Amino acid sequence: MSEASDDATDEELERIRERKKERLRSEGPDAARASDGDGQAADETPDEPVHVEDQAHFEEVVADGVVLVDFYADWCGPCKMLEPIVDDIAETTDATVAKVDVDAQQGLAREYGVQGVPTMFLFVDGEATERRVGVQDEGALRDLIAQHV
The missing domain is CATH 3.40.30.10 (Glutaredoxin)
Known part of the structure; x- marks a missing residue:
């Protein structure tokens, strides 16, 4: 895989993580407790x-x-x-x-x-x-x- 492809994939994953973090923040503390260390719920896709x-x-x-x-x-x-x-x-x-x-x-x-x-x-x-x-x-x-x- 080229470096550009790696960067694009990393950027896509980071955008997904950020959206999920924002959603967890908006859903309140119960949702945040269900997440793993990076703020993304462990079983989320x-x-x-x-x-x-x-x-x-x-x-x-x-x-x-x-x-x-x-x-x-x-x-x-x-x-x-x-x-x-x-x-x-x-x-x-x-x-x-x-x-x-x-x-x-x-x-x-x-x-x-x-x-x-x-x-x-x-x-x-x-x-x-x-x-x-x-x-x-x-x-x-x-x-x-x-x-x-």
């Missing part, structure tokens, strides 16, 4: 999708917990339709949401047999457990996540 930078980053993101991975392309109309649903799921569920740009990460797309976008995978503790191709209903995605969190 990012409130925004994590954009995967490379293979190593992908493996790190899907390694633990429940992770919904959205393989997408910027030029894909159905992907754009799905984007607000994916963003909302990231913000409101206990799953991490990751986005993989198939044009930038062709090796990952090939490894997971992505032939059409959007394609979504649900990973549980590093293992792909579910695969969905095409635009998905928000309720169906929430139900899928709820089965594993």
Whole structure:
């Protein structure tokens, strides 16, 4: 990974931490007690999708917990339709949401047999457990996540 990619990833994580710290402050002292040393609750996941930078980053993101991975392309109309649903799921569920740009990460797309976008995978503790191709209903995605969190 290049230094610029490392810096971008570090900046993204820091923004997420700052938002969560602010939310914890606004929720009061009970919420603050539930957090770990950096102010982020120990069992919280990012409130925004994590954009995967490379293979190593992908493996790190899907390694633990429940992770919904959205393989997408910027030029894909159905992907754009799905984007607000994916963003909302990231913000409101206990799953991490990751986005993989198939044009930038062709090796990952090939490894997971992505032939059409959007394609979504649900990973549980590093293992792909579910695969969905095409635009998905928000309720169906929430139900899928709820089965594993």
